[in-house]
Amino acid sequence: MDLNTERQKHHTQNGEAEKGIFLVADDMFPRPKPDRNFLNQIRERRRPLIVFDPVKCTGCGTCEMVCSSRNGSPVVPSSASIRVIREERYGKNFAIYCQQCREPFCIQVCPLNAIEKGKDGIVRIDDMRCVDCGLCAMACPEAAPLVDPISGKVHKCDLCDGEPLCVAHCSEQALVFTGGKRFRWIRLLRWPIQLAAFLLLVVILMGSFCSFVAGTFQVSCPLGVLQNIASTRMLILVSAIAAIPLMLLTVLGGRFFCGWLCPFGFFLDLMDKVIVKRLRLPGFLRTRSAKYGVLAASIGGSYALGYQAFCTVCPIGTLCRAYGVQSVFKGYELAILPAVASLEIGDRRSWCRYYCPVGALLALAARIGLIKIVIGARKCKKFSCMRCADICPMGIVDRRELIEGISPRLAMEECIFCMRCIDQCPYGAVKIRFRWQKAMPGEQV
Amino acid sequence: MTLYPESSDDLTTEVFGVLRDSGAFCCVECGKCVAVCPMADMYPYFSHDMSPRGFLKAARVSPKIIEDGRLWCCTECNACTETCPEGVSCREMVKGLKKIALDREKADKMKRCSSCGIVCASTQIIDFLTDKLKQQHFHYLELCPSCRMAAYLRRNA
Numbered sequence: 001m002d003l004n005t006e007r008q009k010h011h012t013q014n015g016e017a018e019k020g021i022f023l024v025a026d027d028m029f030p031r032p033k034p035d036r037n038f039l040n041q042i043r044e045r046r047r048p049l050i051v052f053d054p055v056k057c058t059g060c061g062t063c064e065m066v067c068s069s070r071n072g073s074p075v076v077p078s079s080a081s082i083r084v085i086r087e088e089r090y091g092k093n094f095a096i097y098c099q100q101c102r103e104p105f106c107i108q109v110c111p112l113n114a115i116e117k118g119k120d121g122i123v124r125i126d127d128m129r130c131v132d133c134g135l136c137a138m139a140c141p142e143a144a145p146l147v148d149p150i151s152g153k154v155h156k157c158d159l160c161d162g163e164p165l166c167v168a169h170c171s172e173q174a175l176v177f178t179g180g181k182r183f184r185w186i187r188l189l190r191w192p193i194q195l196a197a198f199l200l201l202v203v204i205l206m207g208s209f210c211s212f213v214a215g216t217f218q219v220s221c222p223l224g225v226l227q228n229i230a231s232t233r234m235l236i237l238v239s240a241i242a243a244i245p246l247m248l249l250t251v252l253g254g255r256f257f258c259g260w261l262c263p264f265g266f267f268l269d270l271m272d273k274v275i276v277k278r279l280r281l282p283g284f285l286r287t288r289s290a291k292y293g294v295l296a297a298s299i300g301g302s303y304a305l306g307y308q309a310f311c312t313v314c315p316i317g318t319l320c321r322a323y324g325v326q327s328v329f330k331g332y333e334l335a336i337l338p339a340v341a342s343l344e345i346g347d348r349r350s351w352c353r354y355y356c357p358v359g360a361l362l363a364l365a366a367r368i369g370l371i372k373i374v375i376g377a378r379k380c381k382k383f384s385c386m387r388c389a390d391i392c393p394m395g396i397v398d399r400r401e402l403i404e405g406i407s408p409r410l411a412m413e414e415c416i417f418c419m420r421c422i423d424q425c426p427y428g429a430v431k432i433r434f435r436w437q438k439a440m441p442g443e444q445v
Numbered sequence: 446m447t448l449y450p451e452s453s454d455d456l457t458t459e460v461f462g463v464l465r466d467s468g469a470f471c472c473v474e475c476g477k478c479v480a481v482c483p484m485a486d487m488y489p490y491f492s493h494d495m496s497p498r499g500f501l502k503a504a505r506v507s508p509k510i511i512e513d514g515r516l517w518c519c520t521e522c523n524a525c526t527e528t529c530p531e532g533v534s535c536r537e538m539v540k541g542l543k544k545i546a547l548d549r550e551k552a553d554k555m556k557r558c559s560s561c562g563i564v565c566a567s568t569q570i571i572d573f574l575t576d577k578l579k580q581q582h583f584h585y586l587e588l589c590p591s592c593r594m595a596a597y598l599r600r601n602a
Contacts, residue, residue, distance in 0.1 A: 003486070003489055006489035007489045007490075007491070009489070010489050010490045010492075011492065024485065024486045025483075025486045054601060054602035083594070085594050085595065085597075085598050087595075087598055087599075087602070092598060092602040093598075093602065094594070094597055094598035094601060094602045105578060108577050108578060109573075109577040109578070111484075111486035112483050112486060113486075131481065131483055131522040131523060131524035131527075132522050132523050132524075133483050133520040133521070133522035134520060134521070134522070135520060135570070135573075135574065137590055138566060138570065138574055138590075139574050139577070139578065139586075141583070141593070142593060142594070142597055143590035143591075143593040143594055147590070152523055152536075377600055377601045378601055400583075403581075403583060404583055404584055404585055405585060405593075405596070405597060405600070406600065407600075440600065440601070
């Protein structure tokens with residue numbers, strides 16, 4: 001409901017809503033709609049920004065002084081648009097300044113609509129309209145629009161229209177003006193590998209994918225092996241050992257199988273490129289722990305029925321068996337792929353997120369995995385960027401935590417190691433680390 | 446039509462002092478402040494009683510104004526002062542009244558910073574922000590700006 005209708009409702013005469021139009025600031029300066037132009041969105045990803053390195057900062061305050069010289073009257077740190085806060089006890093310094101968010105909160109809350117985002121991606125306060133109410137500072141997670149305690153004016157960084165003075169004067173190069181990383185090579189590596197794995201497993205190996213033999217060396221789907229043991233009720237050591245390589249690799253390198261090799265995952269990734277609009281699945285369909293239930297049910301089902309129950313409907317297996325070159329039509333197996341893939345209209349990789357029991361088995365191994373993907377707190381731009389949260393196919397980057405200004409910890413059992421976040425982070429904040437390494441200051445590992 | 450000089454208890458004297466210092470008795474009720482007040486764009490229930498003019502008028506009549514919740518709707522911007530032809534500083538008046546209300550613990554609408562405890566916002570303003578931020582309430586809204594910055598330092602440096 002817009003402000004006008006709401007106000008008509010609030011002002012009542014004899015129990016009837018008062019008619020008439022109440023002019024508000026939005027009528028005079030309409031708020032801009034979110035930009036859906038593809039080219040602008042790409043330009044937006046590359047927008048230049050000031051990046052701050054707390055390790056190099058000595059807290060000298062030169063940036064504050066040069067900045068305040070721009071803002072007019074007295075040259076004092078308090079009238080600057082950048083503020084260095086100092087923790088003398090630990091010798092830590094940190095600079096607070098506007099990050100020129102992609103979807104700025106200050107624009108949403110400004111009652112007079114005085115804040116605008118220009119075509120160049122710089123968020124500016126229009127001095128003619130601003131009344132210094134300070135609501136933008138209240139709404140900003142970092143409180144970056146600074147309220148000058150002396151004059152009461154609100155100052156906000158406008159990047160000096162592209163040539164920031166603070167960067168030019170920072171003697172330690174703690175402030176760097178950069179457009180972010182440009183070349184993204186992991187993407188160029190992953191798609192060919194996924195395609196090769198898809199062709200290899202679906203077209204060439206075709207069905208023998210679930211258990212692959214080369215001489216004495218044997219690799220099997222770990223879930224298939226478990227079901228085999230459950231259905232035959234005997235442990236054949238050779239086939240059991242065949243499940244070990246994939247599990248071991250998952251402990252060492254996370255669920256890379258899901259992100260890089262799984263042919264069904266590749267198919268879902270391709271679907272993601274096609275789907276334009278997504279629907280919101282009902283809540284009961286979106287429980288991540290459901291996949292462990294499916295895992296238990298498939299093993300229990302195999303035990304009860306006496307054959308590998310899940311393998312008959314497994315999307316990965318049926319994709320390989322029913323859609324290969326030689327077996328164009330294979331009865332009911334043809335129907336499983338479209339049925340499961342249609343879940344994709346809800347979330348990206350819905351099947352992998354919520355139901356895949358193979359993924360659940362690998363997730364158990366990844367829980368005790370040796371490596372992790374971390375979002376380094378120092379370089380991460382958090383609420384202003386949120387690129388990783390947009391790009392993650394498993395949706396494990398917590399948007400809410402990013403908005404609160406926390407670099408979220410990623411749950412490795414859910415991560416499929418597709419490395420999209422590492423690839424796409426413009427500031428190189430996302431990295432692969434060992435389990436015992438720290439990601440942010442003061443973190444307990 | 447002010448009642449002020451006649452009664453002489455503590456509260457009346459203090460409120461009178463605030464009104465006198467901010468020049469509230471010079472108000473000519475021209476309404477220029479109402480035209481520029483950002484509260485009109487913030488609250489759907491904006492009315493004469495909570496506009497700068499109406500509020501000032503009510504404050505001149507009775508010192509009981511400090512118990513009024515609408516005192517805390519004001520964002521303490523400077524729009525009304527800048528436009529006032531008589532030089533009435535509504536911001537100073539509201540600041541002073543808020544201080545009196547705090548001293549007498551009549552301020553149930555105010556919000557304290559959950560970390561350092563200074564008064565940083567009011568219920569109405571936080572409600573407005575929550576409403577604008579797509580009905581999402583974030584934890585950082587409960588911190589004062591300087592505590593937010595300090596939290597950033599602790600997390601990232």
